[in-house]
Amino acid sequence: MIYINGNIENNRVEAEHFIDFIGKEVSLQGVIYKIREMSGFAFVLLQTKRHMVQCVWSEEFSLFPLSDLVCNMSVLLTAVVISEERSSTGCELRMKSIKKLSAPVEQTPIVINNRQVGVSLDILLQYRPITLRNERERAIFKIQEGLCSGFRKFFGENNFTEIHTPKIVYSGAEGGANIFKLDYFGKEAYLAQSPQFYKQMMVGVFERVFEIAPVFRAEKHHTARHINEYTSVDFEVGFIENYTEIMTYETKMLIETLDFLQAHYAYELNLLKVKIPTVNQIPAVDFEDAKCMLEKTYKRVSTDMEDFEPEEEKLLCDLIKKETGSEFVFVTRYKSSKRPFYAMETPGNSNVTESFDLLFRGLEITTGGQRIHDYDEQVEKMKNRGMNVDLFKSYLMAHQYGLPPHGGLGLGLERFTARLLDLPNVRQATLFPRDTERLEP
Amino acid sequence: MIYINGNIENNRVEAEHFIDFIGKEVSLQGVIYKIREMSGFAFVLLQTKRHMVQCVWSEEFSLFPLSDLVCNMSVLLTAVVISEERSSTGCELRMKSIKKLSAPVEQTPIVINNRQVGVSLDILLQYRPITLRNERERAIFKIQEGLCSGFRKFFGENNFTEIHTPKIVYSGAEGGANIFKLDYFGKEAYLAQSPQFYKQMMVGVFERVFEIAPVFRAEKHHTARHINEYTSVDFEVGFIENYTEIMTYETKMLIETLDFLQAHYAYELNLLKVKIPTVNQIPAVDFEDAKCMLEKTYKRVSTDMEDFEPEEEKLLCDLIKKETGSEFVFVTRYKSSKRPFYAMETPGNSNVTESFDLLFRGLEITTGGQRIHDYDEQVEKMKNRGMNVDLFKSYLMAHQYGLPPHGGLGLGLERFTARLLDLPNVRQATLFPRDTERLEP
Numbered sequence: 001m002i003y004i005n006g007n008i009e010n011n012r013v014e015a016e017h018f019i020d021f022i023g024k025e026v027s028l029q030g031v032i033y034k035i036r037e038m039s040g041f042a043f044v045l046l047q048t049k050r051h052m053v054q055c056v057w058s059e060e061f062s063l064f065p066l067s068d069l070v071c072n073m074s075v076l077l078t079a080v081v082i083s084e085e086r087s088s089t090g091c092e093l094r095m096k097s098i099k100k101l102s103a104p105v106e107q108t109p110i111v112i113n114n115r116q117v118g119v120s121l122d123i124l125l126q127y128r129p130i131t132l133r134n135e136r137e138r139a140i141f142k143i144q145e146g147l148c149s150g151f152r153k154f155f156g157e158n159n160f161t162e163i164h165t166p167k168i169v170y171s172g173a174e175g176g177a178n179i180f181k182l183d184y185f186g187k188e189a190y191l192a193q194s195p196q197f198y199k200q201m202m203v204g205v206f207e208r209v210f211e212i213a214p215v216f217r218a219e220k221h222h223t224a225r226h227i228n229e230y231t232s233v234d235f236e237v238g239f240i241e242n243y244t245e246i247m248t249y250e251t252k253m254l255i256e257t258l259d260f261l262q263a264h265y266a267y268e269l270n271l272l273k274v275k276i277p278t279v280n281q282i283p284a285v286d287f288e289d290a291k292c293m294l295e296k297t298y299k300r301v302s303t304d305m306e307d308f309e310p311e312e313e314k315l316l317c318d319l320i321k322k323e324t325g326s327e328f329v330f331v332t333r334y335k336s337s338k339r340p341f342y343a344m345e346t347p348g349n350s351n352v353t354e355s356f357d358l359l360f361r362g363l364e365i366t367t368g369g370q371r372i373h374d375y376d377e378q379v380e381k382m383k384n385r386g387m388n389v390d391l392f393k394s395y396l397m398a399h400q401y402g403l404p405p406h407g408g409l410g411l412g413l414e415r416f417t418a419r420l421l422d423l424p425n426v427r428q429a430t431l432f433p434r435d436t437e438r439l440e441p
Numbered sequence: 442m443i444y445i446n447g448n449i450e451n452n453r454v455e456a457e458h459f460i461d462f463i464g465k466e467v468s469l470q471g472v473i474y475k476i477r478e479m480s481g482f483a484f485v486l487l488q489t490k491r492h493m494v495q496c497v498w499s500e501e502f503s504l505f506p507l508s509d510l511v512c513n514m515s516v517l518l519t520a521v522v523i524s525e526e527r528s529s530t531g532c533e534l535r536m537k538s539i540k541k542l543s544a545p546v547e548q549t550p551i552v553i554n555n556r557q558v559g560v561s562l563d564i565l566l567q568y569r570p571i572t573l574r575n576e577r578e579r580a581i582f583k584i585q586e587g588l589c590s591g592f593r594k595f596f597g598e599n600n601f602t603e604i605h606t607p608k609i610v611y612s613g614a615e616g617g618a619n620i621f622k623l624d625y626f627g628k629e630a631y632l633a634q635s636p637q638f639y640k641q642m643m644v645g646v647f648e649r650v651f652e653i654a655p656v657f658r659a660e661k662h663h664t665a666r667h668i669n670e671y672t673s674v675d676f677e678v679g680f681i682e683n684y685t686e687i688m689t690y691e692t693k694m695l696i697e698t699l700d701f702l703q704a705h706y707a708y709e710l711n712l713l714k715v716k717i718p719t720v721n722q723i724p725a726v727d728f729e730d731a732k733c734m735l736e737k738t739y740k741r742v743s744t745d746m747e748d749f750e751p752e753e754e755k756l757l758c759d760l761i762k763k764e765t766g767s768e769f770v771f772v773t774r775y776k777s778s779k780r781p782f783y784a785m786e787t788p789g790n791s792n793v794t795e796s797f798d799l800l801f802r803g804l805e806i807t808t809g810g811q812r813i814h815d816y817d818e819q820v821e822k823m824k825n826r827g828m829n830v831d832l833f834k835s836y837l838m839a840h841q842y843g844l845p846p847h848g849g850l851g852l853g854l855e856r857f858t859a860r861l862l863d864l865p866n867v868r869q870a871t872l873f874p875r876d877t878e879r880l881e882p
Contacts (some may be wrong), residue, residue: 001724001725001726001730002576002721003690003691003722003723003724003766004685004688004692004694004724004725004771005692005721005722006692006695006696006697006722007692007693007696008599008689008690014600029679029680029845031645031843031845033445037513038744048648049600049602049647049648049649050600050602050647053874055450055824072842072843073843074679074843074846075843076679080651101652101680101845101846102619102814102815102843102844102846103843104743104816104841104842104843105816105840105841105842106816106841107842108842114830116660126835127838128644128835129835129838129839129842130640130645130838130839130842131588131644132642132643133645136647138527138647140604141647142602142647144603144605145602148603149597149603152593156590158449159455159490159491161491161582161583161586162586162590163582163587164587164655164672164854164870164872165531165872165873166655166670166874166875167608167622167657167874168632168669168670168880169658169880170880170881170882171613171881178527180623180624180625181623181624182621182622182623182632183619183621184880185527185661185877186661186882189880191609192633195526195881197870199568200617201570201573201882202573202872203473204570204571204574205574205579206491206579206582206583207470207489207572208490213654213655213656214605214607214608214655216608216609217673218626220626223652229607229609232606238470238515238543239470239515239517239771240827242841244445244812248446248447248448248449249446249449250444251445251446251447252447252448253447254447254448255447256447268460280446281444281445281446282444282445283442283443283444283445283631284442284443284444284445285442289442304560305684325443328638330445373543374543375546376546377547383506387525389571394567394569394570394881394882395570395882397568398570398571398572398880399546399572399750400545400546400548401513401544401545401546401547401548401570401571402472402512402513402514402515402544402545403515403543404470404472404542404543405515405542405543406570413605419538429607431604431605431607431643432606432639434607434609436626439609439610439611439625439628439630440611440612440835441611441638441642441835441836
């Protein structure tokens, strides 16, 4: 029997700390990213967890031949730290010796260590395990991590409880055809389109809940903004007075998360030259008014008076930005016909709902609103829609035995990341996207 | 057009801050949990986000009749704060007036506001939306949240990157029959049994990665320790020297997470009288040695020399606790035949692997180990197992183009929660469990 303690320290130095070792020898680990051979010396980029470390190999001070190094080789390096202002870490490393830890069988069929991986999106995704090694490609997902951390910080500070709800479900939240079916021990089951039912039930338990987890949509759309599995940032808040409170929560969440990103992910934001939008407040415009504004400004006749066409979302964002400076805009009070059965209707006008979308840089990234909390009201609306209330018995249990007034939203993490980084296709902000054509890798 | 700012302040006071309002009037929101009527006055428990607030209704100072209150009613309460040592919040609230926000249609068919919900596990789960409202039931999941927050804190401080990997996959990580199939736009797809392939690929990108997300196992076992969808805490670390490093990481993660829990979740830990294990170091015993120890101590002949029977896991934990005081024990070097194709074999002995399980209070909660990073070695092992290497092309891309030595683990969140809280059935630590019989709610 041996004992394992929790001491994970070793003598390796992280790139962030080189600055404390100027003139000294350090050990570090990383992957050879790029080798630029000059006469008698070479620049070698070493990729570490987060940073790209600028190293120099030279006949003068390196104890091994340059030919020992190949790209994508994992090494343990011993080097002397030299101050170098032009490097992003403020240092340059004079390579002394290396220990080879693993090596590739062959070089990548695609050049991955240039500024951009110069291939089509299809090839980029097909070779995801290696194209993600590109410095800029991986920075996208470091920023995505930052978004999640920022959201969770907001949730923690505002007394939300994190929940884990099932993804194999007995019934679809939104219903309809856009749902994946599976055989569950002889029963028909579905993949959750959203944690909607569960987060509403949990309002009755924790008052405020959130979940950041995968959701599944069997939509056949193959566009730049659709994927069939995505990460949904969901929250639900009890004891609200109206749906604008939910927009207030989202505004605060966005302000604080973007601040958090700038404080902790400056390295990646600079690398990708991200323009972080300034947010103090977000304009909100009624759906009907938005339609009128579009008609008036662009002289365009809409074919769909109940929803926006994708082009209209772009035009509306342009217009709002011009008029208010804001890159975000809430559109409120969508038609009841376009919203699910749990959406609260506007008092006195059952044709519209106490709901909103948030558009950002031309794309809808959030859907939210107030939900029906009254049992009788909910059952009546379901019956009016011809739904079989019995199928929703366990969901309605929450309403039946008392549920505070509440509302919430879902935000698509990949869509938000894509618009924030000005990536034209949501797949570029998805680690391993799933679409109608793509199931691998 | 209106503007939404991020100001979510209102005049309501959270239970944690009552102590600053002694003698003053406060507004607060909550759900009537329990009413205990006395003569001329009544004790009323109000459930808030996290705390149970002790209130007193009295003819003397309450401006509404007691009959206005029913359990499971959501109210906005105005009350005067009185110091009261015997209350968990240090205060008692003299109810002045209430505003009814929503009310149940009827009272719950099960008594949910006693110390325990006194029903069978089946009924407890069937009525989950309301049984979770029980103070002790919900505390289980508040502690589970604390575990996740503690893990994430550890990951953040140790430079891990959070990833979101797909749950609809083209191939099972472990293979075998225990996998859910679904129709994916005419192709056969599966639900991920673990993020194994993806986290290994991502070691080549971020060096250290983690994910806390659902995984799916179509196992037909219907036992107290099996559920078919669970939350897996996964991490993977590059540049390790051997698999004991992964155990070191886990030990540190557990020490820090249990400390975090005690610092931030004392309220729930006290409520459930949780005995937090003390961990400084964790004993590790070779699988073969463990089998011998069991044979010697308990004079028991094992029928399965390649794995533990559940009873053996319990006996081993008892034995280790008696001998070392530790409630955790690592078992190392499991047989190759019992480990997946990516498990690294022990140099010089291909019958055993550089792997481990972590047992805690009689139950396996973690499986981990070092993985094969060398492409040729991996391909050879797959061929020896009769696997079709072509099906794993995109996974093997990571190895082919260079992958650092690495290893990692998966920890079952619900199992860990259950053992930590001494809950006999893992379903009790699962918000909405999925098992062979249960798909709803």
